[in-house]
Amino acid sequence: MEEYLLIIARTIFLYIVILIIFRVMGxxxxxxxxxxxxxxxxxxxxxxxxxxxxxxxxLSHSVLPMFLLMGIQILLAYVSLKNQRIRDVIDGKPSVIINNGKIDENMMKKQRYNFDDLLVQLRDKNVKNVADVEFAILEPSGKLSVFEKKKKEEEETSTEGQQEEEGTLNLPLIMDGIIQEEHLKQMNKTNLWLRQQLRSLGYKDFKNISFCSYDKGVFFIDLKDE
Incomplete structure (x- = not known):
């Protein structure tokens, strides 16, 4: 009887400990x-x-390592928050599987992601046909973000300039003061173009920019906190 009471007490205690750990980790x-x-x-x-x-x-033989893991996780989360390169190593980077309606098979092979996986996740998004997809991004978590093509009726009411902008994937151009060269290439833009645009807006040092994105001819810029 005493042993059962001990198991019950340890279970309740560990439940509370795990609840606290998960809440602290975010x-x-x-x-x-x-x-x-x-x-x-x-x-x-x-x-x-x-x-x-x-x-x-x-009990300390189990609780101590649990809190140690919590501390390591919090430390890594803090470091990755301050450094994009470490964040990319820990969490990984999103991968564009479909770009402007074209499937990137090389990227799929690199991510060991096959067509069955793609079709399953598209069906999960209620997308019946791959041809209806403009962009598909495989997130670090394995989740697929899907952007469908505009319908013909909508395209006919859009101007040619608007169609060009809407055919470009809205990706961050600067994160944590670092220019995202890969994203610029995907948007058919250059590093020089970005620097010129930022200077024209009064931003001389891109390292002071925490986040920058470009959508439909408009920049969204957020400066680092002092």
């Missing part, structure tokens, strides 16, 4: 968890199970 939807997040969560859950299954073992 809020994220299950579908948006990175590989690192999943590894940490699985390890913490496994430690909790072992602590419950072995009531004779000291």
């Amino acid at each position: 809020k994220r939807e299950i579908g948006e968890l990175s590989v690192l997040d999943l590894v940490v969560f699985i390890m913490i859950a496994e430690m909790a199970v072992m602590a419950i299954e072995n009531p004779k073992d000291k």
Whole structure:
């Protein structure tokens, strides 16, 4: 009887500990968890199970590593928040699978992503035909973001200039003071073009820019906090 009471007490205690740990580590939807997040969560859950299954073992032997993992996760989250390169290593980068209606097979091979995966996720987005997709971006979490082509009726009411802008994927051009060269290439723009545009808007040093995007001829610019 005493052993059962001990198991119940440890279960309740560990439940509270895990709840606190997950709350401290921050809020994220299950579908948006990175590989690192999943590894940490699985390890913490496994430690909790072992602590419950072995009531004779000291509780500190399981709780200490759990809090250590929490500390490591918080530290990595803070470092990745300040450094984009580290963020790319930890979380990965989004990959454009369909660009301007063209499937990038090389990118699919690089991500080990096959056509069955693509069709399944398109159906999940209620997209029946690949031909209806203008852009499809595979997020680091494995989620597919889909942008469908405009309908013919809408295209006929748009001007030629508007169609050119809308046919360009809206991607961040600067993040954490670093120019995103790959995104510029995908938008058929150059580093020189971006610098000239920013200077004309009064931004001489792009390193002071926290985030910059370009959509329909308009820049959105957010400066770093002092």
